[in-house]
Amino acid sequence: xxxxxxxxxxxxxxxxxxxxxxxxxxxxxxKIGDRLPGERELVTQFGVxxxxxxxxxxxxxxxxxxxxxxxxxxxxVVLSPTAxxxxxxxxxxxxxxxSSLVDLLIYRMTLESSANSLAATRRSEAxxxxxxxxxxxxxxxxxxxxxxFSQADLDFHDVVAQASGHALLQLxxxxxxxxxxxxxxxxxxxxxxDDELMQRTIExxxxxxxxxxxxxxxxxxxxxxxxxxxxxxxxxxxxxREALAALASFGSPPAG
Amino acid sequence: xxxxxxxxxxxxxxxxxxxxxxxxxxxxxxKIGDRLPGERELVTQFGVxxxxxxxxxxxxxxxxxxxxxxxxxxxxVVLSPTAxxxxxxxxxxxxxxxSSLVDLLIYRMTLESSANSLAATRRSEAxxxxxxxxxxxxxxxxxxxxxxFSQADLDFHDVVAQASGHALLQLxxxxxxxxxxxxxxxxxxxxxxDDELMQRTIExxxxxxxxxxxxxxxxxxxxxxxxxxxxxxxxxxxxxREALAALASFGSPPAG
DNA sequence: GGACAGCTACTGGTCAGACCAGTAGAACTT
DNA sequence: AAGTTCTACTGGTCTGACCAGTAGCTGTCC
Numbered sequence: 244x245x246x247x248x249x250x251x252x253x254x255x256x257x258x259x260x261x262x263x264x265x266x267x268x269x270x271x272x273x274k275i276g277d278r279l280p281g282e283r284e285l286v287t288q289f290g291v292x293x294x295x296x297x298x299x300x301x302x303x304x305x306x307x308x309x310x311x312x313x314x315x316x317x318x319x320v321v322l323s324p325t326a327x328x329x330x331x332x333x334x335x336x337x338x339x340x341x342s343s344l345v346d347l348l349i350y351r352m353t354l355e356s357s358a359n360s361l362a363a364t365r366r367s368e369a370x371x372x373x374x375x376x377x378x379x380x381x382x383x384x385x386x387x388x389x390x391x392f393s394q395a396d397l398d399f400h401d402v403v404a405q406a407s408g409h410a411l412l413q414l415x416x417x418x419x420x421x422x423x424x425x426x427x428x429x430x431x432x433x434x435x436x437d438d439e440l441m442q443r444t445i446e447x448x449x450x451x452x453x454x455x456x457x458x459x460x461x462x463x464x465x466x467x468x469x470x471x472x473x474x475x476x477x478x479x480x481x482x483x484r485e486a487l488a489a490l491a492s493f494g495s496p497p498a499g
Numbered sequence: 500x501x502x503x504x505x506x507x508x509x510x511x512x513x514x515x516x517x518x519x520x521x522x523x524x525x526x527x528x529x530k531i532g533d534r535l536p537g538e539r540e541l542v543t544q545f546g547v548x549x550x551x552x553x554x555x556x557x558x559x560x561x562x563x564x565x566x567x568x569x570x571x572x573x574x575x576v577v578l579s580p581t582a583x584x585x586x587x588x589x590x591x592x593x594x595x596x597x598s599s600l601v602d603l604l605i606y607r608m609t610l611e612s613s614a615n616s617l618a619a620t621r622r623s624e625a626x627x628x629x630x631x632x633x634x635x636x637x638x639x640x641x642x643x644x645x646x647x648f649s650q651a652d653l654d655f656h657d658v659v660a661q662a663s664g665h666a667l668l669q670l671x672x673x674x675x676x677x678x679x680x681x682x683x684x685x686x687x688x689x690x691x692x693d694d695e696l697m698q699r700t701i702e703x704x705x706x707x708x709x710x711x712x713x714x715x716x717x718x719x720x721x722x723x724x725x726x727x728x729x730x731x732x733x734x735x736x737x738x739x740r741e742a743l744a745a746l747a748s749f750g751s752p753p754a755g
Numbered sequence: 756g757g758a759c760a761g762c763t764a765c766t767g768g769t770c771a772g773a774c775c776a777g778t779a780g781a782a783c784t785t
Numbered sequence: 786a787a788g789t790t791c792t793a794c795t796g797g798t799c800t801g802a803c804c805a806g807t808a809g810c811t812g813t814c815c
Contacts, residue, residue, distance in 0.1 A: 255797070255798090256797075256798060256799090257557065257797095257798095268591070269590065269591065269594040270594075281765090281766065281767080282766080282767065283765095283766085283767095291798080291799080292798055292799035292800070293799080293800085293801095294550045294553070294797095294798070294799070294800090295797085295798065295799075297550070297554060297767085297768085297769095298553060298554055298557045298798095299557075300767090301513065301554045301555075301557045301558050301561075302557050302558070302560075302561040304558075305557075305558040305561045305562060306561060306584075306587060307588075308591070311766095311767065312766090312767075312806080312807080313766075313767045313768060313805065313806050313807080314765085314766050314767060314768090314805070314806030314807035314808085315766060315767070315806080315807060315808080316764085316765050316766045316767090316806095316807060316808055316809085317766085317807090317808075318766085318767095319767095324588060324591050324592055328562075328584045328585070328587065328588050329584070329585060329588060331562055331584065332563075332580060332584050332585060332667070332670070333667060334525065335524070335525065335564070335580050336580055336666045336667050336670070337667065338525040338526075346665050346666075346667060346668075347667075349613065349617065349665060349668070350665070350667055350668060352613075353609055353610065353612075353613040353668070354609065356609075357605065357608075357609040357746060360742070360745055360746055360749065361605065361742050361746075363745070364741055364742040364745055365742060409602050409605060409606070410592045410602075411588070411589060411592045411593065411602060411603075411606055412602075412605070412606060412609070414588070414592070415671070460742075460745035460746075460749070461745070461748075461749050464746075464749050465749075485620055486616070486617050486620040486621060486716075489616055489617075489619070489620050489716035489717070490613060490616055490617075490716075490720075492717075493616065493716070493717050493720050493721075493749075493750050494749050494750035511768070511769090512768075512769065512770090513768095513769095537794090537795065537796080538795080538796065539795085539796095547769080547770080548769055548770040548771070549770080549771085549772095550768095550769070550770070550771090551768085551769065551770080553796085553797085553798095556796090567795095567796065567797095568777080568778080568795090568796075569776065569777050569778080569795075569796045569797060570776070570777030570778035570779085570794085570795050570796060570797090571777080571778060571779080571795060571796070572777095572778065572779055572780085572793085572794050572795045572796090573778090573779075573795085574795085574796095575796090756815105757814105757815090758813100758814085758815085759812105759813085759814085759815105760811105760812090760813080760814100761810105761811085761812085761813100762809105762810085762811080762812100763808105763809090763810085763811100764807105764808095764809095764810100765806105765807085765808085765809100766805100766806075766807070766808090767804105767805090767806080767807095768803100768804080768805080768806095769802105769803085769804085769805100770801105770802085770803085770804105771800105771801090771802085772799100772800090772801090772802105773798100773799085773800085773801105774797100774798085774799085774800105775796105775797080775798080775799105776795100776796090776797080776798100777794105777795075777796080777797095778793105778794085778795070778796095779792100779793100779794085779795090780791105780792095780793100780794100781790105781791085781792085781793105782789100782790085782791080782792095783788100783789085783790075783791095784787100784788085784789075784790095785786100785787085785788080785789095
């Protein structure tokens with residue numbers, strides 16, 4: 244449960260401006276790319292001091308809603324939603340935790356398996372084309388080594404997430420992929436190129452693409468789980484692997 | 500892909516303080532409940548103006564890392580991680596979107612099913628006791644009406660999430676539950692008490708508890724999906740329901 | 756007419772200082 | 786020991802100054 248402080252009697256000066264701007268963005272009155280009034284105009288508009296306006300700007304920037312540049316006379320620009328706030332929360336929760344890698348992998352498996360299922364249900368022909376192209380880029384990247392291949396692999400997953408048509412899933416999955424990448428990029432580079440694993444990954448992703456094309460949501464979801472486990476499972480200490488394995492094997496077709 | 504601005508040549512005055520404080524929290528040097536130095540001491544420590552210090556404080560507050568109170572001579576307090584940043588992102592992404600309810604339900608099903616699976620793998624005896632107590636509170640709340648029952652139901656899910664031992668899953672699930680609650684609380688209250696549905700929900704949760712007690716991860720995961728679909732599925736327009744249904748039916752035991 | 760350089764009137768970034776409402780904790784009283 | 790008062794701080798807000806940076810206008814050259 245989130246901790247609660249006593250309800251404020253009246254809002255602080257900067258909060259009034261934050262709420263106003265957030266409301267205008269949420270209602271679509273301010274769109275991505277639009278500019279806010281300059282700081283001195285907001286001073287006049289809200290009848291507050293310029294430092295209160297600047298405090299509000301810092302909050303909106305921190306939340307990924309706007310960006311400003313020194314000297315730009317056009318005012319701060321409204322941004323599209325980003326994974327940055329979630330990245331920050333993930334960092335806060337997993338930093339230096341002994342089980343952080345397995346929990347990040349669990350989180351990623353959770354999100355990507357649903358993204359795959361949704362992509363199978365909601366995908367368009369244009370999505371399929373983008374998936375084809377992304378897979379082709381993986382084949383090219385395979386010849387360039389592990390680092391390029393990892394990047395192309397992340398791109399493929401992102402295209403799948405876009406095909407899911409679920410922005411929140413997409414941004415969440417992006418955030419956790421970036422966190423995992425940062426945590427283990429050194430380890431992956433140390434392990435050197437593993438061409439066989441890259442080849443199997445491409446085959447897996449081809450299967451995912453086929454399942455999405457065939458609108459087979461269950462197969463797409465299952466493949467996300469087994470693929471992630473095969474690619475990353477060896478990085479998890481054996482005693483921590485049970486939970487990840489349980490998730491990976493959920494919905495497996497019966498053996499035989 | 501998050502948009503990128505040109506790399507800054509040097510950090511802004513407030514950013515130096517934000518980074519310093521974040522690093523000290525991440526390394527454990529500053530713990531939850533600890534106090535930061537007061538603003539005027541940070542001015543001296545960092546050699547910057549007090550308005551720059553205050554801008555840094557606004558950023559740290561906005562990210563849920565600290566809280567301050569007017570007049571408190573002890574300085575800002577370090578908070579435990581909260582769902583607030585994710586709540587804000589969810590609001591940004593789903594506000595006034597026509598498909599926001601189904602996407603929120605999908606997100607919640609995604610997270611809670613994994614939380615159930617993890618809880619089955621990682622739960623302790625203390626967790627089981629807390630789950631027993633949470634279910635008992637649901638039985639009591641049933642007699643008090645739908646609003647009390649909904650709250651007790653949310654509490655039960657949160658106890659399950661705690662038993663998962665996965666803070667990120669727990670906070671994410673909490674954020675999406677709160678968002679759904681806010682979106683449909685009026686609708687639920689309008690529909691009046693449905694004692695039969697409340698009774699079935701309790702039965703479902705008893706099955707979840709049994710599956711967690713039996714360490715049956717797959718059953719626990721499956722029950723989260725089917726239960727959410729049964730409880731909320733009717734609120735989703737038929738044409739949007741396919742994706743949710745596909746997720747709900749993943750991993751279903753064969754009929755018969 | 757287009758490219759380029761220079762200029763200007765702004766912008767955001769940072770700071771110092773002032774003042775006020777609010778708080779913790781010490782001192783005092785009962 | 787409990788309650789009240791007082792004080793020296795705190796955070797909240799504001800004003801004004803100054804500076805580096807930018808967009809866009811103007812003038813020149815080809």
